[in-house]
Amino acid sequence: ARCSHSTRPTGWRWCCFMERPLTLTRGSSWAHCSYCHRGATGPWPLTFQLTTRSAMTSKGPEEEHPSVTLFRQYLRIRTVQPKPDYGAAVAFFEERARQLGLGCQKVEVAPGYVVTVLTWPGTNPALSSILLNSHTDVVPVFKEHWSHDPFEAFKDSEGYIYARGAQDMKCVSIQYLEAVRRLKVEGHRFPRTIHMTFVPDEEVGGHQGMELFVQRPEFHALRAGFALDEGIANPTDAFTVFYSERSPWWVRVTSTGRPGHGSLFIEDTAAEKLHKVVSSILAFREKEWQRLQSNPHLKEGAVTSVNLTKLEGGVAYNVVPATMSASFDFRVAPDVDFKAFEEQLQSWCQAAGEGVTLEFAQKWMHPQVTPTDDSNPWWAAFSRVCKDMNLSLEPEIMPAATDSRYIRAVGVPALGFSPLNRTPVLLHDHDERLHEAVFLRGVDIYTRLLPALASVPALPSES
Numbered sequence: 410a411r412c413s414h415s416t417r418p419t420g421w422r423w424c425c426f427m428e429r430p431l432t433l434t435r436g437s438s439w440a441h442c443s444y445c446h447r448g449a450t451g452p453w454p455l456t457f458q459l460t461t462r463s464a465m466t467s468k469g470p471e472e473e474h475p476s477v478t479l480f481r482q483y484l485r486i487r488t489v490q491p492k493p494d495y496g497a498a499v500a501f502f503e504e505r506a507r508q509l510g511l512g513c514q515k516v517e518v519a520p521g522y523v524v525t526v527l528t529w530p531g532t533n534p535a536l537s538s539i540l541l542n543s544h545t546d547v548v549p550v551f552k553e554h555w556s557h558d559p560f561e562a563f564k565d566s567e568g569y570i571y572a573r574g575a576q577d578m579k580c581v582s583i584q585y586l587e588a589v590r591r592l593k594v595e596g597h598r599f600p601r602t603i604h605m606t607f608v609p610d611e612e613v614g615g616h617q618g619m620e621l622f623v624q625r626p627e628f629h630a631l632r633a634g635f636a637l638d639e640g641i642a643n644p645t646d647a648f649t650v651f652y653s654e655r656s657p658w659w660v661r662v663t664s665t666g667r668p669g670h671g672s673l674f675i676e677d678t679a680a681e682k683l684h685k686v687v688s689s690i691l692a693f694r695e696k697e698w699q700r701l702q703s704n705p706h707l708k709e710g711a712v713t714s715v716n717l718t719k720l721e722g723g724v725a726y727n728v729v730p731a732t733m734s735a736s737f738d739f740r741v742a743p744d745v746d747f748k749a750f751e752e753q754l755q756s757w758c759q760a761a762g763e764g765v766t767l768e769f770a771q772k773w774m775h776p777q778v779t780p781t782d783d784s785n786p787w788w789a790a791f792s793r794v795c796k797d798m799n800l801s802l803e804p805e806i807m808p809a810a811t812d813s814r815y816i817r818a819v820g821v822p823a824l825g826f827s828p829l830n831r832t833p834v835l836l837h838d839h840d841e842r843l844h845e846a847v848f849l850r851g852v853d854i855y856t857r858l859l860p861a862l863a864s865v866p867a868l869p870s871e872s
């Protein structure tokens with residue numbers, strides 16, 4: 410097979426030999442394949458500049474990079490909460506497994522909730538495996554605030570792909586698959602097995618997804634030694650990598666008090682007492698915010714955040730209700746004393762008066778930290794590749810929660826990493842979008858990371 414060099418100065422061309430894109434130098438009359446170097450005009454990678462981005466942007470479908478086409482196909486599957494079309498997603502991954510010649514296993518962790526596992530076996534089955542995890546569901550949209558239909562995967566003339574899940578995290582699922590495809594086509598084999606897990610329901614807490622899956626014999630049979638899961642885009646040149654997470658505590662405070670006519674000065678009302686708790690919690694929020702603001706070394710994930718997200722109660726303007734409630738989304742930093750923190754919440758309720766109680770809708774109690782020094786061979790391999798590729802890494806604590814918490818809690822070290830730099834953070838936002846060149850660069854990054862991770866020598870525990 411040979412490269413087919415294009416004479417066009419812009420756009421994507423496919424190298425049939427290396428199964429990857431040719432890079433085209435803007436203004437030159439011909440292209441080169443960056444892998445097999447036929448007709449090379451300069452070193453890979455192209456410097457990643459906005460001008461280059463538009464040079465790399467394709468116009469018509471016939472010019473589009475096949476990995477981008479696949480990404481857009483996946484984005485069109487409506488796996489949107491609260492009623493995700495998981496059947497279509499599972500069928501999509503089964504078809505990928507068939508096309509790539511990968512093992513495919515479906516594990517139904519709850520009725521209708523399937524974890525799809527695609528497997529590329531390693532050469533040394535004695536070694537633990539690499540787990541590449543991604544969730545298949547996406548959060549709902551406010552359609553009226555979008556510039557394009559969020560399930561159409563519209564690509565604008567600049568190369569930005571608009572879709573719910575473009576960043577969180579359908580890009581990562583396809584980047585894993587495309588990196589594996591490239592490596593397989595190039596004829597590589599690695600000592601460690603690579604498993605890709607596609608899991609449901611992360612966006613609603615993972616209770617019918619990863620939380621159940623890690624307890625199943627099928628999960629233990631994967632013998633995962635290390636996992637990658639989602640991160641967050643970085644608007645700068647750097648890439649963020651998460652080594653721990655804050656713990657979600659979703660708390661509902663219910664206040665009860667004396668009811669009556671809306672014209673009277675009734676004492677001991679539900680509203681009065683709820684107001685006190687809300688004030689205590691929002692004062693704590695302000696304190697944590699100030700702590701974050703005043704210390705430039707602290708990142709968002711290192712302090713505890715809280716937001717008042719729901720207020721419920723009442724039936725009429727002139728009826729004082731006997732019950733009112735407030736719901737809070739706490740994200741508790743990993744270094745917090747969890748027992749003391751819960752006691753603090755209880756004491757705010759008690760201080761507000763009689764009949765004020767709290768309940769938890771989510772309460773994660775097992776924060777874990779994956780070491781980011783060379784004592785951790787997985788970190789060493791991961792960071793070495795990034796160094797070799799000249800990628801600067803910003804290690805942080807994930808401010809939100811991902812399925813990584815379940816993976817780490819069963820003893821598997823995990824890093825949260827979405828290979829998206831120079832990208833505004835738009836997860837869960839209107840007009841969530843990703844530039845196709847950033848997406849493709851992410852495939853390159855995994856194409857370098859996977860060989861390194863899947864070739865980490867036997868650990869002391871494995872020999």
Ligand code: MET
Pocket residue numbers: 611612613614615657771809810811
């Ligand atoms: C607490 S469930 C996690 C849902 C979502 N990933 C979030 O962080 O909000």
Ligand SMILES: [Zn+2]
Pocket residue numbers: 544577578611639811
């Ligand atoms: Zn996500």
Ligand SMILES: [Zn+2]
Pocket residue numbers: 548577612836837
């Ligand atoms: Zn999300």
